[in-house]
Amino acid sequence: MSPLPPGSTLGILGGGQLGRMLSQAASRLGFNVVILDPEENSPAGRVSQGQIVAAYDDPTALMVLGQTCQAVTFEFENVPATSVERLAQGGAVVAPGPKALAVAQDRVDEKTFLTGVGATTVDFVAVDSLDDLIAGLDWLGAPALLKTRREGYDGKGQVWVRSAAMAADAWHAVGERPAILEARADFVRELSVIAARGRDGRIAVYPLGENVHKGGVLKTTLAPAAVDTKTERRARAIARAILEGLDYVGVLGVELFDLGGGRLLVNEIAPRVHNTGHWTQDGCVCDQFEQHIRAIAGWPLGPTTAHARVEMTNLLGDEVEQWTKLSARADARLHLYGKAEARPGRKMGHVNRVKPL
Structure with a gap:
């Protein structure tokens, strides 16, 4: 891909503060920006050339975004990976690519990838049931941190499990959804x-x-x-x-x-x-x-x-x-x-x- 010249149009999935600051930076470099976000009058939309108001997985909206923009990116990792794949399949230049998004969206996949490239993480175990959680506590010890595998940010979707007696309450607290149990890290x-x-x-x-x-x-x-x-x-x-x-x-x-x-x-x-x-x-x-x-x-x-x-x-x-x-x-x-x-x-x-x- 040749460098995009000033005057090209960039697309951003997400209209929050990160999209806003990305749009402002793109404007300084002479690019036009189109935002895709379901919220009307989003923070990023107000400082951009335009905004498509639609769900992130709306096929028509994605088609329009891909045809309008010479490159597309996203401001947060909870955009559906299938949306990025759809854009790429439609011929849009998307960065980062679907692989990075998919890895970051699942905490077990993320830690598995990290250890595979030599980036050490805390010990962890996948949790799909209360029995898995109890077995994980037996292996990792308590306290340990239980997090939902997908979504969750800024402390949401996670709970400390300080003993095996807390396992059932902790499993209920994360909605009995697929999760990851992480060993406590003794960090400075x-x-x-x-x-x-x-x-x-x-x-x-x-x-x-x-x-x-x-x-x-x-x-x-x-x-x-x-x-x-x-x-x-x-x-x-x-x-x-x-x-x-x-x-x-x-x-x-x-x-x-x-x-x-x-x-x-x-x-x-x-x-x-x-x-x-x-x-x-x-x-x-x-x-x-x-x-x-x-x-x-x-x-x-x-x-x-x-x-x-x-x-x-x-x-x-x-x-x-x-x-x-x-x-x-x-x-x-x-x-x-x-x-x-x-x-x-x-x-x-x-x-x-x-x-x-």
């Missing part, structure tokens, strides 16, 4: 790495971020994280193995457990731009959103060196009402998502506090 902190792979196979990796969660939701990311050379090299090697194993095109987020001494476990991967990469908007010349657009359009990847130290803080629910105070700070850059309703725990925006390296 959570890190993440944002990496990209272009259509030519070249790879670019951003400095690591250190993350703090609150109530299962990411609260802050500090980047570049204070890590030793061994840890940095291992994180880069993991990212490269995943990108190449998936024949990936675009930006990928990798969440890591830091065990110390350069030992890292992969927690999850996200086949898209990632919340822990928002710091790049004000800490790098080419942020993760522009990088993703460059990759899917066949452009050269941009530089990933940090020119500032950034503390990214998510604004959840009514925390967005602090916008007047935050916008007055000389060291802070405010990013708001244009969402109408500030529900508790809902990501309404983020603020990047910029400091010298």
Whole structure:
């Protein structure tokens, strides 16, 4: 595929904040953007050339999107993999491809893939019944984390099982759906790495971020994280193995457990731009959103060196009402998502506090 020239049209499945920031980055590079999202007047749709209001699996909508756009991507991994396959079968250029989406949508498949490319994870077992859960607890020990195999994000669809006596309640709590039981990881902190792979196979990796969660939701990311050379090299090697194993095109987020001494476990991967990469908007010349657009359009990847130290803080629910105070700070850059309703725990925006390296 030749690099797409400015003036080309890109499609994005999903109209939330990630789609919005991808669209804004594409606009800076001279691209037009069409959003497909079932919600009218979506945050991304309002900053794009147009929006198709339809379900993600609507055949007609997918056909129109594929015929209108020279490349199509997605903003979140719960888009039906069959929709991406339908687009590709119809001749659309889709990145990342269906394989990455399918792997990331099933936690057992994801961890099986990761171990296959040499990226160590916690021990795990597939759970399809209460008996499986009890047997898994016997093998992994308690406490262990039970998660639904599919869907679930920001702490949803998961529960800690602290003893075998809790097994039945935990199985009920996840809806008695196919699940995964993960061993507890004795980690020092959570890190993440944002990496990209272009259509030519070249790879670019951003400095690591250190993350703090609150109530299962990411609260802050500090980047570049204070890590030793061994840890940095291992994180880069993991990212490269995943990108190449998936024949990936675009930006990928990798969440890591830091065990110390350069030992890292992969927690999850996200086949898209990632919340822990928002710091790049004000800490790098080419942020993760522009990088993703460059990759899917066949452009050269941009530089990933940090020119500032950034503390990214998510604004959840009514925390967005602090916008007047935050916008007055000389060291802070405010990013708001244009969402109408500030529900508790809902990501309404983020603020990047910029400091010298």
